[in-house]
Amino acid sequence: MTQPGEPFEIDASLAAGISRAADLVLRAGSVVALTGAGLSVESGIPPFRGPGGLWTKYGEPPLDGYQRFLSDPRAAWQERLSPRQSWATALHETLGRARPNAGHAALARLERLGCCDALITQNVDDLHRQAGTQRLLEIHGNHRLLRCIGCTRRFAAGELAVDPEDLPPRCPGCGGIVKDDTVHFGEPIPPDVLRGCFEAVENADCMLVVGTSATVFPAAEFPYEVLRRGGSVIEVNPHESELTPLSTLSLRGPGGAVLERLVAEVAAGRERAA
Numbered sequence: 001m002t003q004p005g006e007p008f009e010i011d012a013s014l015a016a017g018i019s020r021a022a023d024l025v026l027r028a029g030s031v032v033a034l035t036g037a038g039l040s041v042e043s044g045i046p047p048f049r050g051p052g053g054l055w056t057k058y059g060e061p062p063l064d065g066y067q068r069f070l071s072d073p074r075a076a077w078q079e080r081l082s083p084r085q086s087w088a089t090a091l092h093e094t095l096g097r098a099r100p101n102a103g104h105a106a107l108a109r110l111e112r113l114g115c116c117d118a119l120i121t122q123n124v125d126d127l128h129r130q131a132g133t134q135r136l137l138e139i140h141g142n143h144r145l146l147r148c149i150g151c152t153r154r155f156a157a158g159e160l161a162v163d164p165e166d167l168p169p170r171c172p173g174c175g176g177i178v179k180d181d182t183v184h185f186g187e188p189i190p191p192d193v194l195r196g197c198f199e200a201v202e203n204a205d206c207m208l209v210v211g212t213s214a215t216v217f218p219a220a221e222f223p224y225e226v227l228r229r230g231g232s233v234i235e236v237n238p239h240e241s242e243l244t245p246l247s248t249l250s251l252r253g254p255g256g257a258v259l260e261r262l263v264a265e266v267a268a269g270r271e272r273a274a
């Protein structure tokens with residue numbers, strides 16, 4: 001697994017694969033990107049599964065995380081405000097320090113080139129936003145935001161006063177309970193984001209899938225939807241995933257180096273065509 005700052009050699013067969021991928025992107029009508037934890041590994045954030053994965057190390061969290069929140073939101077907030085040491089605190093510390101890497105920057109550049117109509121991320125780390133991606137759909141939420149579970153209104157850090165004596169905090173708009181924006185296991189995906197994802201996927205004829213094991217739904221369904229409609233799927237992953245056998249192209253390398261090269265070739269192709 002490529003660690004932050006570790007150089008990666010792109011050999012001839014990968015270089016050829018990247019050129020074919022650039023050609024697919026340039027000829028596509030609508031490109032949508034789907035990213036997962038693997039893209040942020042080079043920013044120092046561990047993945048969930050596989051070698052060095054959080055769940056591999058600590059075990060998968062209970063699948064009823066959301067029901068637990070709903071059964072006692074006050075206790076959940078007290079835990080959030082003074083967390084006991086666990087994988088969650090370790091993850092939050094890492095998220096706080098992390099910065100976008102070359103992969104995030106490349107996808108933001110692809111959008112500026114007019115070759116990425118939407119980016120769906122499963123990551124809650126805010127790094128695509130920091131890298132400048134505009135048409136961003138955070139399907140599992142964002143760890144820097146809070147959200148009302150009544151009206152789905154979101155609050156940036158500091159925008160909503162949280163009184164430890166009066167928990168859980170309530171939405172000033174609808175009075176609903178406010179929780180962190182990250183989507184817990186067992187929690188429905190917020191309808192506004194899900195609608196945005198379906199609309200983007202419906203129009204896409206090319207999907208760039210980077211750094212995901214493609215095992216968690218509904219996000220894992222999206223590449224199959226594009227394939228079913230005759231579109232192409234380009235996977236970027238140093239390891240094989242559930243999606244590899246069905247991908248149009250599977251580029252075996254780390255997100256940073258591969259995307260940087262892919263987007264540079266797309267930019268050159270745009271210039272030639274201009």
Ligand code: APR
Binds near residue numbers: 041212253
């Ligand atoms: N570049 C690209 N991909 C990488 C890199 C890298 N440098 N390093 C590892 N990977 C790949 C792994 O091979 C693996 O296939 O990233 C993938 C990470 O898979 P998971 O850890 O399963 O992460 P993800 O697919 O995003 O998980 C989906 O599961 O637990 C939930 O909510 C959580 O959003 C998460 C969802």
